[in-house]
Amino acid sequence: MTAFRKGWRPVSAIILLFLLWEAASLLFEVPSWLLPSPSQIWQEGIAGWPDYRYHLWSTIRLTIVGFSIGTIIGIAVAICLHLLPKLRDTLYPLMILSQNVPIIVLAPLLVIWFGFGVLPKLIVITLVCFFPIAVAAMDGFKQTDADLMHYMKMAGATKGQIFRKLEWPFALPALFSGLKISATYSVMGAVISEWLGAKQGIGVYMTLASSSFRTDRVFVAIFLIMALCLIFFAFIILLERWTVRWKTKGAKNNG
Amino acid sequence: MTAFRKGWRPVSAIILLFLLWEAASLLFEVPSWLLPSPSQIWQEGIAGWPDYRYHLWSTIRLTIVGFSIGTIIGIAVAICLHLLPKLRDTLYPLMILSQNVPIIVLAPLLVIWFGFGVLPKLIVITLVCFFPIAVAAMDGFKQTDADLMHYMKMAGATKGQIFRKLEWPFALPALFSGLKISATYSVMGAVISEWLGAKQGIGVYMTLASSSFRTDRVFVAIFLIMALCLIFFAFIILLERWTVRWKTKGAKNNG
Amino acid sequence: MASLSLINICKSFGDKKVLKDLSFSIDHAEFVSIVGPSGSGKSTLFHLIGGLLQPDNGEIRMESSLINGKRGAISYMPQSSSLLPWRTILENVMLGEELLGKKDEQGALEMIAKAGLSGYEHAYPDQLSGGMKQRAAFIRSMLSPQSLICLDEPFSALDEFTRLEMQQWLLSIWEEHKRSILFVTHNIEEALYLSDRIIVLSSRPAQVKAVFTIPFARPRRESIVLTEDFLRWKKKIYNELRGMI
Amino acid sequence: MASLSLINICKSFGDKKVLKDLSFSIDHAEFVSIVGPSGSGKSTLFHLIGGLLQPDNGEIRMESSLINGKRGAISYMPQSSSLLPWRTILENVMLGEELLGKKDEQGALEMIAKAGLSGYEHAYPDQLSGGMKQRAAFIRSMLSPQSLICLDEPFSALDEFTRLEMQQWLLSIWEEHKRSILFVTHNIEEALYLSDRIIVLSSRPAQVKAVFTIPFARPRRESIVLTEDFLRWKKKIYNELRGMI
Amino acid sequence: SSENNASQQEDPQALQNVSLVLDWTPNTNHTGLYAAQDQGFFEEEGLNVEIIMPGEAGADQLVASGKADFGVSAQETLTEARVQDIPIVSIAAIIQHNTSGFASPVNKGITSPKDFEGKTYGGWGAPVEKAVISSLMKQENANAETVDIINMGDTDFFTAVERDIDFAWIYYGWTGVEAELRGEELNMLYLTDYSEKLDYYTPVLTASENTIKNDPKTVKAFVSAVSKGYQFAIDHPDEAADILIEAVPDLDAELVKASQEWLSPKYQDDASRWGEQKQETWENYAEWMYENELLDHELEADKAFTNQFLPNKED
Numbered sequence A, B: 001m002t003a004f005r006k007g008w009r010p011v012s013a014i015i016l017l018f019l020l021w022e023a024a025s026l027l028f029e030v031p032s033w034l035l036p037s038p039s040q041i042w043q044e045g046i047a048g049w050p051d052y053r054y055h056l057w058s059t060i061r062l063t064i065v066g067f068s069i070g071t072i073i074g075i076a077v078a079i080c081l082h083l084l085p086k087l088r089d090t091l092y093p094l095m096i097l098s099q100n101v102p103i104i105v106l107a108p109l110l111v112i113w114f115g116f117g118v119l120p121k122l123i124v125i126t127l128v129c130f131f132p133i134a135v136a137a138m139d140g141f142k143q144t145d146a147d148l149m150h151y152m153k154m155a156g157a158t159k160g161q162i163f164r165k166l167e168w169p170f171a172l173p174a175l176f177s178g179l180k181i182s183a184t185y186s187v188m189g190a191v192i193s194e195w196l197g198a199k200q201g202i203g204v205y206m207t208l209a210s211s212s213f214r215t216d217r218v219f220v221a222i223f224l225i226m227a228l229c230l231i232f233f234a235f236i237i238l239l240e241r242w243t244v245r246w247k248t249k250g251a252k253n254n255g
Numbered sequence C, D: 001m002a003s004l005s006l007i008n009i010c011k012s013f014g015d016k017k018v019l020k021d022l023s024f025s026i027d028h029a030e031f032v033s034i035v036g037p038s039g040s041g042k043s044t045l046f047h048l049i050g051g052l053l054q055p056d057n058g059e060i061r062m063e064s065s066l067i068n069g070k071r072g073a074i075s076y077m078p079q080s081s082s083l084l085p086w087r088t089i090l091e092n093v094m095l096g097e098e099l100l101g102k103k104d105e106q107g108a109l110e111m112i113a114k115a116g117l118s119g120y121e122h123a124y125p126d127q128l129s130g131g132m133k134q135r136a137a138f139i140r141s142m143l144s145p146q147s148l149i150c151l152d153e154p155f156s157a158l159d160e161f162t163r164l165e166m167q168q169w170l171l172s173i174w175e176e177h178k179r180s181i182l183f184v185t186h187n188i189e190e191a192l193y194l195s196d197r198i199i200v201l202s203s204r205p206a207q208v209k210a211v212f213t214i215p216f217a218r219p220r221r222e223s224i225v226l227t228e229d230f231l232r233w234k235k236k237i238y239n240e241l242r243g244m245i
Numbered sequence E: 001s002s003e004n005n006a007s008q009q010e011d012p013q014a015l016q017n018v019s020l021v022l023d024w025t026p027n028t029n030h031t032g033l034y035a036a037q038d039q040g041f042f043e044e045e046g047l048n049v050e051i052i053m054p055g056e057a058g059a060d061q062l063v064a065s066g067k068a069d070f071g072v073s074a075q076e077t078l079t080e081a082r083v084q085d086i087p088i089v090s091i092a093a094i095i096q097h098n099t100s101g102f103a104s105p106v107n108k109g110i111t112s113p114k115d116f117e118g119k120t121y122g123g124w125g126a127p128v129e130k131a132v133i134s135s136l137m138k139q140e141n142a143n144a145e146t147v148d149i150i151n152m153g154d155t156d157f158f159t160a161v162e163r164d165i166d167f168a169w170i171y172y173g174w175t176g177v178e179a180e181l182r183g184e185e186l187n188m189l190y191l192t193d194y195s196e197k198l199d200y201y202t203p204v205l206t207a208s209e210n211t212i213k214n215d216p217k218t219v220k221a222f223v224s225a226v227s228k229g230y231q232f233a234i235d236h237p238d239e240a241a242d243i244l245i246e247a248v249p250d251l252d253a254e255l256v257k258a259s260q261e262w263l264s265p266k267y268q269d270d271a272s273r274w275g276e277q278k279q280e281t282w283e284n285y286a287e288w289m290y291e292n293e294l295l296d297h298e299l300e301a302d303k304a305f306t307n308q309f310l311p312n313k314e315d
Ligand SMILES: Nc1ncnc2c1ncn2[C@@H]1O[C@H](COP(=O)(O)OP(=O)(O)OP(=O)(O)O)[C@@H](O)[C@H]1O
Pocket: B250, B251, B252, B253, C013, C014, C016, C018, C037, C038, C039, C040, C041, C042, C043, C044, C045, C079, C204, D126, D127, D128, D129, D130, D131, D132, D157, D159
């Protein structure tokens, strides 16, 4: 997780990648409609800013709202299913099923049921986000240290107290593992949801670019999506560091 | 995880759901092109078997191969990045980025590079599967119990031994958490990859059904996908039980 | 009416019989020690009293109510210190109180100081030595408000002097608040110095092998361990235990 | 040439000085005990010798080579038993050997039987009592082939008889194989009964407060603990320790 | 468009909100719609139209279910939809003749359907593709079984022909024009050149049977505004292209202009008025589909379309 502190490594790897790409473009004279060179993408990225900034904002808003809802639902589902084992037995398989309704097929139904508003889009992002969080959190809860659990039970902790004071903090690292996966998917989820029929958003920008054969703009969109994802991911990692800091603070001689 | 042993709960929940759905279809006279009733879907599922069985086999094969490759790569990546922290610092952000190249955009590139054969499809499934596995495994490795780690180090275990004998078994539960998420996505990955250009597969079957307005067949396809996913998921859970059975065997009085 | 009574308790793990027809009781404000071979079932006994396990047979009564499988009736210090790694020592020692709704930070800080842990209030368990963790777990059980305290080898990781300090402190708390204490130890001198009664368990399956009522007057002084009487008692119990192994 | 020598070792955690200019050495086939107050730095000392931690200052030499930060040179039994929960007892006790490439299942089974754990070869650590886990960890360190064994309070969770058995067994192994042993304990009698020398550490920051060479002849008999001489030594060390607390 | 804003502010209540779903991303097929909006034709008819991209949802079901009032579709899909009892109706043909066909880079040497033999076709996996290819090839006594049909999914034409694909089915007005702009020479085989029956309407405007029955006034108003919009696009291709570019700035301006130039004359073409549909065209194509086993049963062609909302020729 020191990935972001020691930022120079990945950054230089990426720069190297870009240089190779640029060189290859020049060398093999790849036509730009097939694969634009980084410099062309960069130019379009600068030039197109006034065009796509509204799209960008719209996607960011959608992602944040969707990811938040997905997280809340994911955690809530994990908690409910964990605390109510019978409910878990009933719903867990259904939850897995929910992940396998192909969104592309769900899309028309969602639009037919909920219209073209923001609701079907949020449903899509939520569907994409909540599952990794819920699975990771449930597995985390399940793996609580047995000795600590024994103590809590003997000390007369109620189910709720055991959950709040033991299982929850214990599952936090696992939960963050799920959050990381979800954060990564949330931006993609937003973009997909925009294909559901939206007026703005990176997804729309990309479809338009692609259908008018502007490969350079498609790549600008890809890089915007990537940048958004990285920012989200970094945010989760910061949150993780801040939340489970006892791990780093306590285990100093974990040489 | 007793979900599958106590199978009657989810099964009855699903049956209930179907009954409600059927009743609603009858009651509100939903036209079948909008939302077919379960009985219609069931009929088409029976009647269409000779039509879609080849599609089904093709998707199953693709999923198994893709998921296996994705798992191997995911685990290999996690191990490499874990054992070589510098490499991790360099590649982890790139790995996150890899998750955010929208597949729909990657498709043309994959086609350019690898044609319309099976290779680009496997790449898509692998891309979808390896990430949750890699993230979960890496987080699992990181959370190895400090006391045990101290002992292993003092006992002179080499990096490889520490990994094989301590970190790996310790991370198994986390790894399975990731495998579960991936298994769920693998079938969807296969279906999506079939949209990349395939001659057969559930994805193809579904596109055809959808473009000729056979909503009932679309739902047959959805249910096939779901069934496949559940089977994969169940398989992973069996494997988990069998692999980390010390957990259930050792902690009997974890009442 | 005894504070806690166990009547014909049986417990097996799989086909391993651990406790067999075990019966004894503790009075109000009594200090009872349990000694017995390693692996005889002392910790299991505590798990039964604490409601973590259900006896296969028999009754556990507190005052007059049956508490088989009921949790939270006792204050407990486990054999492994079981501190929550994400809580500081201060937060950890207040956990028992917290679970029952009332926290007394001032009291906790005083206790921490008395246990020689001042300066570590805000350290995490990972930063403590084995003995220090044990002391923290001990404070936690002392701060819990229940009237029966079960201590599972609380001082095993302490040097003789710290151990003596802790013993004296335990006695002073006990004499002041008059709670009942059930105390597992392997140290016969410790058991003699602290207890009103000593229960000797046989090896597995554990049964009550002998019960000794210790006649030394209270309050007890440290010097008591040097008396002839004390040595005689020590030999007696020593022989009782030796007979078994 | 001493088997192990520590020269002017210093170690701090943050701004807490734990070890300060600590020097001592162990000869070949010598049995040295370390006693000292809880939290003084004994386990830290072992972590330094084992290479888990680097001293801030000073040298750790084995034979004549510097082993600061070098791992695997000693066989170690940690204070917390640290058994791998997914391995059976048999697999756990062979871990130390396994790491160095050679496994001897027959020998391991014999050791397990001697430690009174027969029947538990294929049990998981969770199914063992505290004392049984400690014995398993002890066997593990005995089975490791290194010539210096560091034991951190190996018998603290054992009843007096099991402890005595283990002590005698330890002595017999030691006399047979002539390995060097560094032994942390809080039990002065134990230290006296087992050791050639006893090193008394001061409280934090730990320094060598005193070193006693124990003159009792080998092989030692259990009855030695009842001799006048033994009691005199016990008082001597007791007083040395008391001076500090 | 400043005057539109003014009229909107004057009396916003009077405008009726209707929605229109496109069939794909906005392109020159849709110019008339954007022109009608920009020129205020919709407002003149008392409509406030929201133009929506369909995304993956597909317009037909949305229109049929009433989530959108109007849609853009094509005769081939509408035929299949109606056969599946989906109640939508074509209310105007946007382009009189089928402008689609099989395109291939010149170097592939495909100048007639005969040359398809042994080549690889890249499509989207619909049975109709195979049927069309075979029927064209049959006319030249070529063996359709030798054509390798591959589903190329979302891959675009230019990318696909770089790889394993030899020819694909495109709309000339967009992809073909793009090729011109790129200076890529294409061999284009229009369907209309080979079969009368394949000269179907694509794209068309649609409304649901419900809307037509319950709200004919709105449909009438809508169609007449759209009709004016397309008339505008026919008369002023350049301005119309600018309107589209302004409305959807993310489109490639050059392509839009060139495409508009090509397409403007094709909207009305040889018909007596824009939007006119002939029963014969509907019957022919449905018959062809039925013959090729692409339909479960025959289409009632007269119910599939209507000219009743088109403005009278005198207008
Ligand atoms: N979860 C379990 N599954 C199976 N056997 C168990 C389990 N827990 C304890 N036992 C067995 O029960 C017996 C008694 O264990 P217990 O922990 O009560 O001993 P103890 O008297 O506390 O020993 P010590 O003094 O060593 O702590 C042991 O033989 C142990 O193996």
